[in-house]
């Protein structure tokens with residue numbers, strides 16, 4: 215290609231070069247959406263069952279950091295355990311790992327999210343894991359490795375900045391963390407991403423058995439948020455024949471809304487034989503091809519083998535913390551029936567990307583995902599929010615920032 219440089223063109227080129235020079239950022243000051251307050255509130259768990267709202271200065275960002283204005287964060291079962299017993303020994307701690315918010319400031323090196331999408335001021339994001347200990351784990355080689363052992367914001371030891379959990383007005387996302395631009399999802403959907411990723415991972419684990427198919431009869435035991443989302447994930451992948459098992463009628467009714475074809479209330483049955491017969495009846499005279507165990511109850515783990523046919527499969531994902539030992543009969547429960555079992559624990563980064571698509575599909579087929587968030591509290595009422603969560607009256611309790 216030849217360019218004809220006459221005097222008029224030269225003038226234009228010089229003008230353009232000057233304009234571009236004017237536009238070059240010579241300073242390394244972080245990009246910002248405008249006024250950011252000097253301080254941020256955080257809800258710090260300072261003692262068992264006691265949060266205090268504290269204020270800390272918002273620090274200067276490094277070139278790799280992102281400052282997020284928190285919009286909301288779900289309360290997880292893990293938060294409930296920390297609130298009641300501090301099993302991880304983290305107190306004092308800023309909890310909240312199911313959060314989302316808007317980028318209000320970012321260092322000059324921040325350009326893209328962990329999936330390669332551009333990041334800009336005003337984008338809505340979620341964080342996943344922090345790979346400070348193992349920088350070799352990336353988005354694309356993580357299929358075999360879950361985040362067990364990796365850190366997440368909201369379960370970190372307190373530090374001198376304190377803005378490291380989502381139960382706060384602002385969060386500082388450090389360089390090296392995984393971040394996803396999820397501006398195309400609603401606030402409610404974004405709050406549900408983390409728990410949904412747990413189920414996307416569990417179903418991926420279940421698929422490795424080769425037993426879970428479109429026409430499989432699938433039992434889902436436990437209809438808290440995890441079991442309900444399990445049903446939704448199965449529905450979005452075309453599994454239709456689902457029986458939900460729980461002890462609360464309200465939850466079983468919701469399981470039906472989520473797409474379970476039939477339900478069994480275990481409280482209505484006096485023995486495991488009776489309960490097994492009820493599950494069999496719910497499947498039209500068959501046992502389950504595959505079962506998902508979504509409760510933290512050892513008895514529930516012992517029971518579930520009885521609901522599975524010979525040659526069937528089981529995914530156990532209910533024990534996020536040590537819930538004690540469960541008794542099974544290895545002969546009847548596993549060997550004689552040749553049951554294939556998999557355990558599932560948290561998620562991989564790849565599962566996060568799948569989860570964003572799952573949420574869109576769930577909406578497209580009319581699953582009432584937004585109804586999972588039954589209670590919303592402002593940050594100032596975080597103690598009340600946790601007490602409500604412990605009463606187990608609702609499903610997902612969320613903090614929505616004022």
Ligand SMILES: [Zn+2]
Nearest residue numbers: 290291292408
């Ligand atoms: Zn969680």
